[in-house]
Amino acid sequence: MSAEYYTGEPIPAPRKYLDFQGFWQGADEGKLILQRCGSCGTWCHIPQPMCPKCHSVEKTWAPVSGKGKVYSWVTYYESPHPGFKAPYAVVLVELEEGMRIVSNLVDVQPKDIKMGMPVEVTFEKIAENFVLPKFKKA
Ligand code: ZN
Numbered sequence: 001m002s003a004e005y006y007t008g009e010p011i012p013a014p015r016k017y018l019d020f021q022g023f024w025q026g027a028d029e030g031k032l033i034l035q036r037c038g039s040c041g042t043w044c045h046i047p048q049p050m051c052p053k054c055h056s057v058e059k060t061w062a063p064v065s066g067k068g069k070v071y072s073w074v075t076y077y078e079s080p081h082p083g084f085k086a087p088y089a090v091v092l093v094e095l096e097e098g099m100r101i102v103s104n105l106v107d108v109q110p111k112d113i114k115m116g117m118p119v120e121v122t123f124e125k126i127a128e129n130f131v132l133p134k135f136k137k138a
Helices: 018-028
Strands: 033-037 059-063 067-076 088-095 100-103 118-127 130-137
Antiparallel strands (some): 118 130
């Protein structure tokens, strides 16, 4: 595992803002769902109130392939929070659809991460009512 947690510590969790509702609902169902413009179809990740291409405020949520490649990463050798076991890596995955998403890799040690490594989404329940999309080697 490249991101492990100390179970005795509270794990900081992102707030589930209304703008991210489709993303978190998808994660709970084991699907990677991202925002898409309801007018021109442009993918919008991170979710935003207005399409960056056509400025429409019509939004939809749609599944993506969940496949991509490691675009970049950073390894933490000291944990910024007592709930995270260091070392661990935070990766930036470029999805097949072109958007980039920040996540962790599972079952890959930070020293084994390679630029362009093919990955696919997986889901990890890290707390009650909290599922995170993560990525594994494809
Ligand atoms: Zn648009």
